[in-house]
Amino acid sequence: MGVDRAVLFRLATNERLERATKALPGGETSAWRAASRYVAGRGRDEALNTAAGLLERGHAVSMDLFGELVHDPEVAARVVEDYLSLAAALPAPPTNAWLSLDLTHLSLDTDPAGAADRLAAVTRDLPPGRRLQVGAENGARADAVLACVLDVAGRGLADRLGATVQANLVRSPADVDALTGAGVHVRLVKGAYLERSGAHPYGEATDVAYLRLAFRLSEGGTTWAMATHDGRLREALLLALGPVPVEQLLGVRPEVLDQLREREVPTRVYVPYGPDWFRYWLRRVAESRGA
Known part of the structure; x- marks a missing residue:
């Protein structure tokens, strides 16, 4: 992992950098021009239009209203209302449109019991065949996320x-077993957070862990998808396991998605939107330095 990638990840959580960039003449416009490749829009209508275009091309979607690190339960309650409105605005089934969120957006850190109730409220409102995918958080929150x-x-x-399992975390085989036993859909990612402990080194060790978890999921009988832009890893698993669904981020190698659809491999695109786009964009830039 290069130093520049680590620095970019730290900058991605730096509010001062965001404020300074947006305060510069033309700064926000220039940043948005670069970010819009990865972000479906600042508002819901823009994001729904982006999702509609992907659905027309045969790709499923998972829509996420940006947000994390909410500490006030009242703010988290408003997030629930936003998600309920988003769920109601999705095109009707059988259109393959899911939702995605991070549990810290529901005040996981300060109110874990309330976060579970809020997650249940949104999930319960979904029609059959739809899912709410819970996103990855850093390793220190893994216990709380899994419990929720x-x-x-x-x-x-x-x-x-749906839950997200990070292959770089040493704990992930046990998490896969718990989620499989509970019948929860799993999205398998490599893991992008800079962990202080409890994680495999980035590179070969994480790739091997990913392969092992993929086979574990396949043997466990649960529904799952591989979420990776690593072409060698993806193709090895498709050859070994057949047409496992593939998930990708909006704006990252979109031509691969179309090629996969031509091969009848199910695809899904993560479609994020909202006013908190700046730090998400920096994370994508950081991940591009080796993800």
Whole structure:
């Protein structure tokens, strides 16, 4: 992992950098021009238009209203209302449109029990066949995220839930077993956070862990998808396991998605939107330095 990638990840959580960039003459316009490749829009209508275009091309979508690190339960309650409105605005089934969110957007750190209730409220409102995918957080939050997902799955909502497993975390095989046992859909990613401990080194060790987890998921019988832009890893697993669904981020190698669809491999695109786009964009730039 290069030093520049680590620095960019730290900058991605730096509010001062965001304020300074937007305060410069033309700064926000220039930043948005670069970010708009990866972001579906600042508002819901723009994002829904982007999603509609992807759906027309045969790609499923998972829509995410940006947000994380919410500490106020009242703010988290408003997030729930935003997600309920988004769910209502999605094109009707059988259109393959899911939702995605990070649990810290629901005040996981300060109110874990309330976060589970909020997650359940959104999940319960989804029609059959739709899912709410819970995004990855850093390793320090993995216990809380897993507990929240399993809590909501235990309320009879497992068939409308999805969880994200990070291959670089040493704990992930046990998490896969827990999620598989609960009947929760799994999105398998390499893992992008800079972990202080409990993680495999970036590179070969994480790639091997990813392969092992993919086979574990396949043997476990749960529904799952590989979310990676690593072509060698993806093709090796498609050859070994058949047409496992592939998920990608908006704006990253879109031509690959079309090629996969031509091969009848199911595809899904993560479609994020909202006013908090700046730091998400910096994360994508950081990940491009080796992800």
